[in-house]
Amino acid sequence: MSVLIRRHASFLLLLPAILLLAAFFILPTLQLVGLSFEGDAGAMTHYSRIFDRPVYVQVLQRTFLTSAATAVLCVLIGYPVAYRLVTGSNRTRLVLLALILVPFWTNLLVLCYGWLIVLNPQGAVNTLLLDIGLINTPLPLSGGIVAVLIGMVQTMMPYLILPVAANMARIDNRVLQAARSLGAPPLQVFLRAYLPMTLPGVMAGALLVFIMSIGFFIIPAILGGTRDIFIAQLIEMNINKVLNWGFAAALSTIVLVTTLALYAIGVRWFRLGSIWGQA
C-alpha cells in the first residue's frame, strides 16, 4: 500500500485540484457548449441567428475590434514603460513596479468608478478644461467607446508590460554593444537588434491582452454606452433578462473557442502563462 502511495504521490497530490476543475469548471462549461447546439430548428439554430442578424454581428465586430485596439495601444504605451522597468535605476524600477501592480490588484469596479469621476461631464478632466477655458461645453468623454478603451488599456497594461519586461531582461547587452561598436546609429540598433529580440515578449503580451479583453464585462457595462454593448453584456442579458440560455450558450461557445485557440497558440509559441509568476 505505502509503495503504491509513494509511486503515485504526485498524482494523489494533484488529484484534488484536478477533480475541482473537472467537476465544477470543465464539466459545466462542456454542458454549456452542448446547450448551444440544442435549438428548435436544429443544432445550428442559435448560431445562424447570431450570424444572420446584423445587430449581433456588430456586437461581435465591436468586441473583437476594441480588443485588438486595446492590444495595439498597450504595446505602444507599454513598450517604453517595460524598457524603463528593466533599464532604470533601482528606485525607478521599484516605483514603476508599484504603480503597475497596485492597479493590477485593485478591484475592477473601483478602477471603473475612478474613471467615471475622471471622465464624467462634471468630472476632473472636463472641470479642468472648462476652467482653463479650452472648451465651453463639457466633452462627452464617458458613456462611449472612448471611455471603454481608456479603461481597458489601463487595466490590461500590466499584462503587456510584464511579459515584455521579462523578455527585455533576458537580452544579452553585448549584442547591442557589438552593433554600436560596429558603427550602427541608435535608431538602427533599436530597429535591427533590440526590437527583433523583444518581439516574442511583445507578441505574448499583445496576445494575452487581446484574449483577456474579448470576455470583458464590467468595463463596457460601466464606462460604455447602453447601445454599444460587448459580447459579455449580450450573454448576461440573455441569461438574466431574456432567459434565452441556448442563445447565451452559443455566444459563450464562440468566445470560449476563440479564447482557447489563441491561448493554445500563445502557450505553444510565446511561453504564455509565465506572466502570473511575476505579478
Add this chain to the structure above:
Amino acid sequence: MTSSRKLDHAVTLVVILAMVMMILPNVIILPASFGGEDYIIFPPRSFSTKWYHTFFETPAWQSATVNSLIVAVCSMIAATIVGTLAALGMVRLSQRSRGLMMSFFLLPTIVPTIITGVALYGLLARTGLRGGVFGIVLGHTIIATPFVIINVVAALQRMDMRLEHGARSLGASPLKAFYYVTLPIIWPGIAAGAAFAFLTSFSELVLALFLTSGATTTLPVQMWSGIRFEINPTVAAASTLFVVVSCVMLLVVGLLRRKGERTA
C-alpha cells in the same frame, strides 16, 4: 542635444504619462469619497464624511461587507489547501508534464469569468445550490487556486529539494519531512498565494453576480448596484476600503517574497 538624449527624454515623457494614467483612478477615489454632493462631481464643492457614515451604518452595506469577508476567507482556505497540494505534486513531475499541467491549471484565469459564471450558474441551479454561500465559495476557489499554485511552485523551485530527500533518507516519513523541512522553507510562498487568493475573491464581481442572491450579496455586487442604479458616492467610500486592502496586501506579499528569497 544628441538624438539619443532626445529619445531618452521622449521615453521618459511617455513613461510618466503612462504611469499617471495607471494610478489616476486609484488616486482620485480618495478626495471624491469625502465630497458632500449626492452625485459624481470633481473636484467636490464641499467636504463631508457622510458617505463613510452611510457605508458603515447602512445594513445592506454592512451585511455585504461581512458576506464578502466570509466568502473570501473560505475561498482562501480552500484554494490554499488544494493549490499547495497541487504545487507539491507539480514539482515531482517532469519538466514537460509540469508545463502542460500548469497550462491546464491556468485555464480559469484565461476563460472569461462571464463564461465560468454562466456555466456554474447552470450547474448549481440544476442541483438547487445556487444563491448559497457554498456556490460562490466554490466559484471563487476555482479562480483563486491558480494564484496559489503559481506562488507555491515558485517557492518550491527556489528551494533545494535535496533537503527534503535528505530528511527522507534519514528515515523521516513523507509527512514529517514536509512538516519539518519543506514547510518552514516554502511558507512565505504559501502565504503570498493565500493573500492573492483572498484578494481575488474579495474583489470578484462577475461570478458573484450570477451565483449570489439577496442574503448572500457580496460587497462588489452591492457596489455594482450602487454604480448602476443609484449614482451614489457611498461607492467611493467602499472603493477607498478596497484600495487600502490592495495596497496592504501587496506590501505583505512584497515582504513575503523577500523573506522567501532569503530562506530559500
